[in-house]
Every structure is written in C-alpha cells, then in structure tokens.
Amino acid sequence: MVKVRQDAWSHEDDLLLAETVLRHIREGSTQLKAFDEVGDHLNRTSAACGFRWNAEIRKKYDQAIDLAKRQRKEKKRALAKQQKVATTSSPTFTREEHQLPAPASSLVVEEEEFETVAIEASDYADTAAVYQEEVSTVSFDHIIRSLKELKRQTHNTHQSQSHIKQIEEENQQLQNENNQLQNKLRKMEKQYLMIQEDYQVLMQVMDRARKMIAFDEDEQFSSKPAFRMEKNGNLEQVAR
Numbered sequence: 628m629v630k631v632r633q634d635a636w637s638h639e640d641d642l643l644l645a646e647t648v649l650r651h652i653r654e655g656s657t658q659l660k661a662f663d664e665v666g667d668h669l670n671r672t673s674a675a676c677g678f679r680w681n682a683e684i685r686k687k688y689d690q691a692i693d694l695a696k697r698q699r700k701e702k703k704r705a706l707a708k709q710q711k712v713a714t715t716s717s718p719t720f721t722r723e724e725h726q727l728p729a730p731a732s733s734l735v736v737e738e739e740e741f742e743t744v745a746i747e748a749s750d751y752a753d754t755a756a757v758y759q760e761e762v763s764t765v766s767f768d769h770i771i772r773s774l775k776e777l778k779r780q781t782h783n784t785h786q787s788q789s790h791i792k793q794i795e796e797e798n799q800q801l802q803n804e805n806n807q808l809q810n811k812l813r814k815m816e817k818q819y820l821m822i823q824e825d826y827q828v829l830m831q832v833m834d835r836a837r838k839m840i841a842f843d844e845d846e847q848f849s850s851k852p853a854f855r856m857e858k859n860g861n862l863e864q865v866a867r
Contacts, residue, residue: 645684652695
C-alpha cells in the first residue's frame, strides 16, 4: 500500500522517531532502518521520517546522540573484552610456531574502530539518500501545488477581469442615464423660467386691464349730469 500521509507531525510522533533512532544508534544499527521502522508504525514514508529527523529533531538531541554513540562503543568494547577472555581461556601457542596474526586485543580494537567508522559512514550515506529522496518528493509536490495555485490564481484573475468589465459597463450605462437626466432637468428648468416670465407678463397685462376698466368706470360715473331741486320745484343741473 502506498503511504501518502501528509498531516502534521505531533509531539508523540517526534518522540517516537527520536527514541527509535537513538535505540538503533545504541544497538549499532543504521538510521535508515530506524526511519523504516517509524515509517511502518506511523504510515509514513522512510524519506518523510528522515527529512523530519534531519530538519527538525536531530538538532534537539545532539547530546543524546553523542551518548548513544558512546554507549555503542562501550557495548563494542564489552563484546571485545568477552572475546578476549574467551580467547585467553583457550590453549595458547606462540606466533612463531603456528604463524598466528597480531594479538586478538589489537584486532578487536581495530575491528571495533572500523565498524564504528563504517556505521557512521553508513548513517551519512543513509541521510544523504533520504535527503535526496525527500528533496525529489518535495520538489515534485511543490511543483504540483504551485501549478494548482497558479491555475486557481489565473481563474480568479479571469473572474476578476470579467467582474471588473461588467462593473465598468454598468458604470458607463449609469453615467449615460445620468447625463440624459441632467439634460432633461436643464430643459425643465428653462421651461420653468419661461413659464414664470410669461406668468409675470400675464399678471402685468391683467393688472393694466383692471386699472383701465376702473378708470373708464370712474370717467363714466363722473360724466353723468347732476341735478338739484330748486325752491320752486324745478330741476337744475349742477355744474361739476
């Protein structure tokens, strides 16, 4: 089954990874085997475990790593001493008689140093391989995410441009309607001023007509002859 877990690392996951790597170092194993073990337990890839260890956790356990390496060396020395004791308890012969190689103690020490160097070199090689695998995976995933993000941004850009174009068209339409209403308003204002002027002229004409009618009535009233009764009963016209 393909491991495709991409959720965040919890504190318990980091602790399990650190304890497993330190245990493999103490036992003389390689870090790659520790990454495989943790990956199987957490359903993650070995590359993901290695990248997490080297990028985040390793720097927090420098002293623990040094202690694990010392414990590994002490374990090797203890095994060498046991082999030395077992060798010395068996019958001994001179090297000249049986053409034996160098003493076992020196061979054990040299073998121990060689194994330590080989294990450390294997750890570095495993770490480099994990880095290379993780970088390839991260780069591929990063490219996919970048393309998806670019596609989403492009889609959003097209939508934004369409929305902006629609808003500009609506704005232009509203401006045209506003200009038409402004023209109608100016025409109505002119008509209103003309009506006001016509009304003023009409009122003046009507006022003049009233005055002329009143003046004619006064003249007519004043042109009528006035009479008065004399003592003898005759009517006499009175001059105005």
